[in-house]
Structure formats: C-alpha cells, structure tokens
Amino acid sequence: MRLHRNLVFTVVDSIKLIFNEGEYADKVVQKALKRDARWGARDRKFVAETIYEMVRWKRLYNEIAGTKSHYTTENIWKNFAVFAVLKGYPLPDWNQLQGVPERRIKGKFDELQKVRIFKESIPDWLDELGVKELGEKHWTKEIHELNKEAEVILRTNTLKTTKLSLQKKLADEGIETVFIDGYKDALKLVERANVFKTEVFKLGFFEVQDASSQLVAEYLEVKPGMRVIDTCAGAGGKTLHLAALMENKGQIIATDIYESKLKKLKVRTRRASVHNVTTKVIDSSKVIKKMKGTADRVLIDAPCSGIGVLKRNPDSKWKLQPEFVENIIKTQAEILESYSQLVKVGGKIVYATCSILPSENEKQVKNFLKNHPEFELEKDHKVSPFKSGYDGFYMALMKRNS
Numbered sequence: 001m002r003l004h005r006n007l008v009f010t011v012v013d014s015i016k017l018i019f020n021e022g023e024y025a026d027k028v029v030q031k032a033l034k035r036d037a038r039w040g041a042r043d044r045k046f047v048a049e050t051i052y053e054m055v056r057w058k059r060l061y062n063e064i065a066g067t068k069s070h071y072t073t074e075n076i077w078k079n080f081a082v083f084a085v086l087k088g089y090p091l092p093d094w095n096q097l098q099g100v101p102e103r104r105i106k107g108k109f110d111e112l113q114k115v116r117i118f119k120e121s122i123p124d125w126l127d128e129l130g131v132k133e134l135g136e137k138h139w140t141k142e143i144h145e146l147n148k149e150a151e152v153i154l155r156t157n158t159l160k161t162t163k164l165s166l167q168k169k170l171a172d173e174g175i176e177t178v179f180i181d182g183y184k185d186a187l188k189l190v191e192r193a194n195v196f197k198t199e200v201f202k203l204g205f206f207e208v209q210d211a212s213s214q215l216v217a218e219y220l221e222v223k224p225g226m227r228v229i230d231t232c233a234g235a236g237g238k239t240l241h242l243a244a245l246m247e248n249k250g251q252i253i254a255t256d257i258y259e260s261k262l263k264k265l266k267v268r269t270r271r272a273s274v275h276n277v278t279t280k281v282i283d284s285s286k287v288i289k290k291m292k293g294t295a296d297r298v299l300i301d302a303p304c305s306g307i308g309v310l311k312r313n314p315d316s317k318w319k320l321q322p323e324f325v326e327n328i329i330k331t332q333a334e335i336l337e338s339y340s341q342l343v344k345v346g347g348k349i350v351y352a353t354c355s356i357l358p359s360e361n362e363k364q365v366k367n368f369l370k371n372h373p374e375f376e377l378e379k380d381h382k383v384s385p386f387k388s389g390y391d392g393f394y395m396a397l398m399k400r401n402s
C-alpha cells in the first residue's frame with residue numbers, strides 16, 4: 001500500500017474544487033477520474049474513495065489537523081496527512097508531508113471519538129436537529145450509519161430481462177452481484193465497479209437505484225393500464241420503475257419544475273424501452289389544475305433535505321443549511337396539498353422523501369390528513385439506514401375516499 005504522487009495531487013486539487021469553488025463532489029470525482037487514461041481500476045478506486053473520505057470526514061480532520069474550513073493548499077495537505085495516517089499509509093518523503101505528527105494525529109483521533117460532532121464529522125446545527133427530531137439514542141445510530149460508504153445497488157429492468165439473467169450477463173462482464181432479501185428486483189455489487197461501461201447497461205437491462213428507493217414505486221400499488229402521475233419525477237428513477245411495474249401499459253405523466261431533468265428522463269426511457277411515459281413541465285398552476293381528479297395513482301416523491309442519503313452525498317453535510325430544511329418543509333406541505341388533488345375518488349397517492357426527519361415525513365402526513373378528511377392513511381413505512389443498511393426513506397400510502 002503506497003501513495004502515488006499523481007493520484008494524491010489529483011485528490012488535493014479535487015478537494016479545492018469542492019470546498020473552495022462549491023462544486024459537487026460526484027461531478028468532481030467524475031472529472032478527476034478522466035485525468036489520466038493510464039490509471040487502472042485500483043488507481044481510480046483510490047482517487048474516488050479518498051476524495052469522498054476527505055469530504056465525509058472534513059470536520060474531524062480539520063479538528064485533528066488544526067485547519068480551518070476555508071482551504072489553502074497547505075491546509076488540504078494537512079488534512080490529507082491526517083487521512084493517510086489514520087488509514088495506515090506509510091508517508092512518502094514528499095515536501096508536502098514533512099514533519100507530519102503521526103502520534104499526535106492518532107492520539108487526537110482517539111480523544112475526539114467521545115464527541116459526536118467530531119466523531120461523526122457533522123455541523124453543530126445538523127447534530128442539534130437530529131437529536132431534536134429523533135432523540136439522542138436513535139440519531140447517534142443513524143448518523144453513524146450514514147457516514148458509511150454506500151453500496152452499489154441495481155434495479156433489474158423487468159421490461160427487458162429477469163434478475164437471474166441480468167446477474168449471469170453481469171458475471172460474464174466480470175461483475176459479481178448478489179440478491180438481497182426483501183427487494184424483488186435488486187442486485188447488489190459484491191465489489192464496486194463502473195457498471196455504466198457494461199454492455200447490459202447500454203442495452204437498458206438495469207438502472208442504478210438504492211434498495212430503499214426501489215420500495216417507493218411498489219408502494220403505490222400500480223397496475224397495468226392505470227393512469228399515473230409522477231409529480232416530482234426529476235430524472236425519472238421512480239418513473240422508470242413504475243413503467244416496469246405497469247408492464248408498459250397505461251399512462252404515466254411525469255412532471256417536474258425543471259425541464260432539464262425531464263429531458264434526462266426522456267433519454268432514460270429510450271434506453272429502458274419504456275413507452276408509456278409523457279413529460280410535462282410545471283411552468284404554471286394551470287398544468288396541475290387541468291389534471292385535477294384524473295389519476296388512479298399519484299406519486300409525490302417530494303424534494304427534501306436528503307438527510308437519508310448522506311452516504312451517497314457526503315458533501316451535503318457541508319452544503320445543507322438549516323434555513324433550507326425549514327423552507328423545504330413548507331414546500332413539501334404545499335406540494336402535498338396541491339398534488340394530492342390530482343387523484344380520482346377511490347384512487348391512491350404515495351408521499352415519499354429520502355429523509356429520516358419526522359418533520360418532513362409522518363408529521364407532514366399527519367397535518368395533511370387533519371385538513372383532508374377525504375383521505376385516509378392505508379400504511380406508512382420508515383426506512384432506517386441503521387436498520388436496513390441502505391438509504392433512509394419514508395413513504396405513506398393514502399386513499400381518497402370522497
């Protein structure tokens with residue numbers, strides 16, 4: 001296990017882009033991986049994982065290294081030194097790594113394990129919010145889990161193949177996967193790999209989609225031939241799943257306020273051979289008005305804090321602000337109020353988020369039901385990252401009775 005100069009320099013430059021230029025970690029990682037075509041799988045793995053680790057543990061490393069959050073190149077190297085020492089890399093004889101206090105780093109790390117904001121490397125406000133919403137014991141478990149690296153999960157596109165056949169084809173391309181109990185169409189990668197390069201991806205045989213997220217479309221109880229509105233469709237992760245569950249029969253109207261996302265959705269439908277989706281940009285209140293009371297099923301996959309998916313987006317810990325969470329809670333209530341009206345009498349809606357905060361989840365549903373006696377809650381499901389090992393999600397199925 002040796003540190004290679006060009007890989008570490010790429011990591012340092014990438015951290016600058018994320019923390020000083022405000023770029024998104026996943027985009028920066030993608031760019032970094034294109035830097036040298038000669039890098040092998042192990043080099044690429046080192047670059048991607050080290051960038052994510054340095055983002056995830058920023059506050060912990062800052063505290064150990066005595067660096068401030070605004071980064072000079074010198075400070076990034078100091079944080080990198082903390083990473084290298086804690087991961088057990090022998091330090092090379094480079095100028096940037098002269099005089100690294102290895103014993104002090106290890107001692108400080110042990111000392112900080114007693115303080116949650118440092119141990120779990122989170123901002124004060126997020127820790128306070130987590131404790132307030134979930135209670136200290138529950139929050140401590142969830143945030144610990146949310147700091148682990150996300151596994152790669154695939155959803156079989158049942159319009160094109162079966163899970164077993166997909167597993168065999170991936171194995172032929174050198175990618176080992178396993179089934180996961182309780183997730184009908186999911187395959188889990190045994191080892192991280194770039195699945196987007198495979199032939200089976202190009203053929204539309206699967207989508208990358210976390211296991212918890214795969215529960216949402218199923219929760220809506222769709223059937224072939226139904227008219228379904230996916231109100232916050234984004235780039236269509238759940239739209240594609242709905243289409244597969246509906247066997248491409250019936251109609252799905254995918255809406256969002258961003259046209260750019262719906263364009264990506266269209267590209268994905270073509271690859272997945274999905275034929276029953278039309279898209280509509282919500283650019284005025286008329287779009288919603290026109291569709292009132294017309295749907296058998298409505299999915300409201302609401303915008304949220306994303307606290308349930310911190311594994312996947314560790315930079316959200318630093319980008320998210322308390323004001324954003326307060327505002328998004330108001331937006332969710334408005335969205336639920338307005339889009340629930342799209343369903344017919346006798347039809348059903350699912351309200352879902354990728355958050356674990358009751359304020360964004362069961363409390364929203366409770367408030368909505370208080371003001372809407374025409375709806376009843378059939379069931380709801382909280383997916384705990386700690387208990388499941390996957391993303392944190394919430395979903396509630398409600399029926400419109402009158």
Ligand SMILES: C[S@@+](CC[C@H](N)C(=O)[O-])C[C@H]1O[C@@H](n2cnc3c(N)ncnc32)[C@H](O)[C@@H]1O
Nearest residue numbers: 231232233234235236237238256257301302303
């Ligand atoms: C959780 S994401 C959706 C993810 C998507 N359903 C999927 O499975 O890939 C929430 C989406 O809501 C959209 N959004 C935000 N405000 C909205 C609004 N007022 N009406 C409709 N969509 C909205 C965002 O653009 C974002 O794409």
